[in-house]
Amino acid sequence: MITLSHCLVLSAVLFFTGMTGFLLRRNMLVSLMCIELMMNGAFVALVSYNRFNPLTQDGQVMTLIGIVIAAAEAAVGLAIAVNLYKFTGEVRTDRASEMKG
Amino acid sequence: MNYTADTFWPLAIILALPLVGAILNGFLLDWIGMVLGERARKALTSRPVVHGVAIAAVGVSFLIAALSIFGALMAFAKTGHHGEHAEAPFFVMTMWKWIQVGGVDLDAKLLLDPLSSVMILVVTGVSSIIHIYSTGYMAHDPAYRRFFTYLNLFVFFMNCLVLGDNLAVMFVGWEGVGLCSYLLIGFWYDDRAKALAGKKAFITNRVGDFGFILGMFLIGTLTGHLDFAGIKENLGALTGAGEISILGIVSISTITLTCLLLFLGATGKSAQIPLFVWLPDAMAGPTPVSALIHAATMVTAGVYMVARLNFLFLASPPAMTVVAIVGAVTAITAALIGFAQNDIKKVLAYSTVSQLGYMFLAVGVGAYTVAIFHLMTHAFFKACLFLGSGSVIHGMHARQDIREMGGLRKKMPHTHWTFAVSVAAISGLPLLSGFFSKDEILWRAFANGNDYAPWAPNLVYTVGLITAAMTAFYMGRVYFMTFWGKFRGPAELWDKVHESPYSMTVPLMVLAGLAVVGGYIGTPAWFPLPNWFEHWLHPVLSEVHVREAMHHNLTMEFGLMGASIALAFCGLFLGYYLYGNGPHPLVGKVTGAVPWLYKWVAGKLWVDELYGLFIYRPLGWFAALCHRVGDRFLIDKIMVEGSGWLASSGGWMASKLHGGRVQRYVGAMALGMAVILYFVATPRTEVEIEHQGNNTVRFVAPYKDAPYSYSWDFDGDSLEAKGDERWARYEQVWTTSSSVQHRYPGPGTYQVVMRVRTPWKFERKRVIEVQVGGPGEED
Numbered sequence: 001m002i003t004l005s006h007c008l009v010l011s012a013v014l015f016f017t018g019m020t021g022f023l024l025r026r027n028m029l030v031s032l033m034c035i036e037l038m039m040n041g042a043f044v045a046l047v048s049y050n051r052f053n054p055l056t057q058d059g060q061v062m063t064l065i066g067i068v069i070a071a072a073e074a075a076v077g078l079a080i081a082v083n084l085y086k087f088t089g090e091v092r093t094d095r096a097s098e099m100k101g
Numbered sequence: 102m103n104y105t106a107d108t109f110w111p112l113a114i115i116l117a118l119p120l121v122g123a124i125l126n127g128f129l130l131d132w133i134g135m136v137l138g139e140r141a142r143k144a145l146t147s148r149p150v151v152h153g154v155a156i157a158a159v160g161v162s163f164l165i166a167a168l169s170i171f172g173a174l175m176a177f178a179k180t181g182h183h184g185e186h187a188e189a190p191f192f193v194m195t196m197w198k199w200i201q202v203g204g205v206d207l208d209a210k211l212l213l214d215p216l217s218s219v220m221i222l223v224v225t226g227v228s229s230i231i232h233i234y235s236t237g238y239m240a241h242d243p244a245y246r247r248f249f250t251y252l253n254l255f256v257f258f259m260n261c262l263v264l265g266d267n268l269a270v271m272f273v274g275w276e277g278v279g280l281c282s283y284l285l286i287g288f289w290y291d292d293r294a295k296a297l298a299g300k301k302a303f304i305t306n307r308v309g310d311f312g313f314i315l316g317m318f319l320i321g322t323l324t325g326h327l328d329f330a331g332i333k334e335n336l337g338a339l340t341g342a343g344e345i346s347i348l349g350i351v352s353i354s355t356i357t358l359t360c361l362l363l364f365l366g367a368t369g370k371s372a373q374i375p376l377f378v379w380l381p382d383a384m385a386g387p388t389p390v391s392a393l394i395h396a397a398t399m400v401t402a403g404v405y406m407v408a409r410l411n412f413l414f415l416a417s418p419p420a421m422t423v424v425a426i427v428g429a430v431t432a433i434t435a436a437l438i439g440f441a442q443n444d445i446k447k448v449l450a451y452s453t454v455s456q457l458g459y460m461f462l463a464v465g466v467g468a469y470t471v472a473i474f475h476l477m478t479h480a481f482f483k484a485c486l487f488l489g490s491g492s493v494i495h496g497m498h499a500r501q502d503i504r505e506m507g508g509l510r511k512k513m514p515h516t517h518w519t520f521a522v523s524v525a526a527i528s529g530l531p532l533l534s535g536f537f538s539k540d541e542i543l544w545r546a547f548a549n550g551n552d553y554a555p556w557a558p559n560l561v562y563t564v565g566l567i568t569a570a571m572t573a574f575y576m577g578r579v580y581f582m583t584f585w586g587k588f589r590g591p592a593e594l595w596d597k598v599h600e601s602p603y604s605m606t607v608p609l610m611v612l613a614g615l616a617v618v619g620g621y622i623g624t625p626a627w628f629p630l631p632n633w634f635e636h637w638l639h640p641v642l643s644e645v646h647v648r649e650a651m652h653h654n655l656t657m658e659f660g661l662m663g664a665s666i667a668l669a670f671c672g673l674f675l676g677y678y679l680y681g682n683g684p685h686p687l688v689g690k691v692t693g694a695v696p697w698l699y700k701w702v703a704g705k706l707w708v709d710e711l712y713g714l715f716i717y718r719p720l721g722w723f724a725a726l727c728h729r730v731g732d733r734f735l736i737d738k739i740m741v742e743g744s745g746w747l748a749s750s751g752g753w754m755a756s757k758l759h760g761g762r763v764q765r766y767v768g769a770m771a772l773g774m775a776v777i778l779y780f781v782a783t784p785r786t787e788v789e790i791e792h793q794g795n796n797t798v799r800f801v802a803p804y805k806d807a808p809y810s811y812s813w814d815f816d817g818d819s820l821e822a823k824g825d826e827r828w829a830r831y832e833q834v835w836t837t838s839s840s841v842q843h844r845y846p847g848p849g850t851y852q853v854v855m856r857v858r859t860p861w862k863f864e865r866k867r868v869i870e871v872q873v874g875g876p877g878e879e880d
Contacts, residue, residue: 023767
């Protein structure tokens with residue numbers, strides 16, 4: 001039987017995979033994908049809490065909103081990546097440090 | 102007519118009219134003109150409108166006051182002119198409830214009684230005359246409108262001071278006239294010396310006002326009243342208040358302290374020792390101001406205040422003696438300085454200080470009526486002298502040094518004879534107003550008893566008599582130097598010297614006339630006329646009575662009078678002999694024989710320098726210290742620049758965190774998350790200990806809903822419990838209940854080891870000391 005713990009472990013694995021990837025990779029496209037992974041980890045946690053305590057639909061609604069925002073964010077992120085490519089000829093995040101303090 | 106009408110509304114009009122004038126001239130007419138257009142604005146702020154409004158405001162105020170008092174006088178004469186049974190005319194106007202906080206209940210209330218009626222007539226009357234004079238004297242001044250605004254404002258505050266029924270209203274006027282005095286002394290503020298003179302007057306007055314306020318507080322807290330009638334009724338609270346110790350050094354009775362504090366206020370306003378230094382400098386203002394504020398009205402406020410509180414001062418013989426001696430010493434000191442001044446206005450200024458000294462001498466010996474009488478006559482002849490000097494300065498094209506004058510009587514006949522009359526009056530020549538008032542002061546100074554200091558009457562009388570001779574001499578000096586002899590100024594000036602216009606000479610003649618006849622309303626007992634003045638003031642002013650031996654002692658009175666008349670003539674004659682035809686060679690010889698003495702006197706006894714050395718300089722040092730340490734270092738450097746430095750350096754440091762590398766941001770985020778997770782995951786070990794009595798203690802962990810399990814080792818011995826000590830077991834036994842209870846075998850201090858564990862076996866330990874039983878615990 002699948003319990004809440006299994007789901008939470010899945011969520012944590014997803015999240016930390018994404019975070020590790022984000023921290024270690026320099027390619028911006030990969031970074032964006034890693035962000036998606038982290039977000040999906042969080043969404044899995046939300047949905048599974050909702051699934052095991054189904055009095056309300058809070059977790060699912062929140063997840064749906066999150067997915068919409070994630071889509072918009074991905075669009076913005078990709079636009080930045082395209083522009084970055086235009087300016088520098090590559091999409092390495094460590095090159096895009098123009099906005100340092 | 103009902104005397105005790107308590108809403109006698111004309112009083113409010115008398116008070117408010119000058120304020121209305123000030124508002125109209127100050128800005129209202131200008132604003133109306135702005136609305137109506139440029140032509141109307143010019144017309145509304147033109148000189149005729151300005152002085153028309155100003156003179157009307159003060160003049161109508163005077164007329165209403167005169168009519169009210171005339172009505173009162175008629176009724177007063179009917180009720181009884183024998184003094185003893187006369188009913189005091191007493192008009193009151195409560196304008197509004199002013200302050201009602203706690204025990205304080207103050208009304209904005211005006212009072213017209215015999216004393217304030219004399220003052221209000223002098224104030225508004227002399228003000229009217231001087232307003233008219235100013236139209237001539239200030240005719241060419243660009244700030245004409247400002248001048249009359251200030252002047253009207255001054256009259257308003259002076260009315261407030263005089264008419265106030267309680268110390269608080271009086272204090273509003275007191276401060277207000279100080280403000281106007283400051284504004285008018287520094288009227289030509291682009292001249293730095295004049296602006297500084299204004300500042301000096303204001304600050305010196307503040308010292309006195311400090312005393313006034315403290316005295317007022319003492320009266321208010323002890324009697325619970327600030328209105329004069331209330332203070333008089335509750336005087337016992339002050340006289341019976343015992344002694345006050347000042348810093349543990351001096352012990353002084355409360356009533357004397359109160360009187361001395363109030364008198365300090367009076368010395369500030371009325372330019373007495375030790376606060377007289379501002380008045381001579383105040384001559385920097387326009388001459389009409391010197392005549393009105395610094396001779397006739399404002400500077401007499403101190404005398405008025407002491408006379409108004411006569412019952413208070415009478416209750417403290419030591420304070421009275423101090424007042425009398427300070428007055429006498431001021432009189433002679435100022436007269437001495439007056440010898441060696443060459444600025445015509447400075448001589449008159451010191452003469453004013455000296456005459457004010459006479460007035461304080463009079464109130465100090467308890468002759469209040471005479472003090473007020475001298476105040477009135479002095480207002481006439483001193484205003485006349487000042488306005489005369491203004492006329493001279495005007496004619497001499499702004500020259501004030503009497504060494505440059507001489508022979509002006511041929512060019513300025515009207516100014517000359519009015520000045521001469523006033524000089525005769527102030528010197529005390531017989532049958533002029535100054536003679537009656539000053540002679541009466543001297544007589545009372547000699548004749549009044551003083552049980553507290555029996556030596557005082559002789560002392561103040563002697564000083565007063567010498568001062569009378571000195572007054573005659575220096576007034577003679579200034580008169581003969583100015584109007585007699587040959588002209589000593591530049592020759593081309595002589596042709597330009599001219600008599601002043603009628604707007605200036607007519608007020609002079611009116612004042613000179615008053616200086617002659619003003620004395621006949623308060624003649625001494627031997628004179629064929631009754632002493633109306635004393636009858637009038639008798640109901641409100643208590644007096645110290647004449648000593649038994651001096652009662653009706655006409656021989657003595659005439660003897661003393663003869664002496665003072667002789668001295669006055671001697672003084673004037675000496676003045677004529679030495680200065681009648683230019684300074685006599687003898688003058689140079691005398692001053693040359695003792696040059697240091699002359700320098701000392703001409704340098705105003707170096708009082709300013711002494712104050713500079715002992716007060717001004719140390720204060721300056723202290724201020725510089727505050728400036729350097731407090732302002733420059735603490736506030737500027739540490740607080741202002743320091744906070745700026747903190748923000749900018751903090752920003753610099755924070756900007757270093759902002760490296761532009763996204764991975765580092767996420768790394769920092771992950772670290773932060775780890776820290777938060779650690780704290781969330783760590784079990785909480787707070788516990789509340791409840792003593793249940795009977796050696797039983799209950800332990801309650803506040804986080805009831807947390808999925809913690811607890812283990813308790815109640816005696817801290819890490820051993821399994823024995824027997825029925827159900828919970829005192831070794832740590833391996835876990836419970837999910839957040840509260841446990843344990844009964845100890847007996848009183849004592851026990852060590853309890855508490856362990857808390859989360860479902861994922863994250864564990865924390867806490868050691869608690871528990872006091873069981875003992876004396877404090879109920880069983």
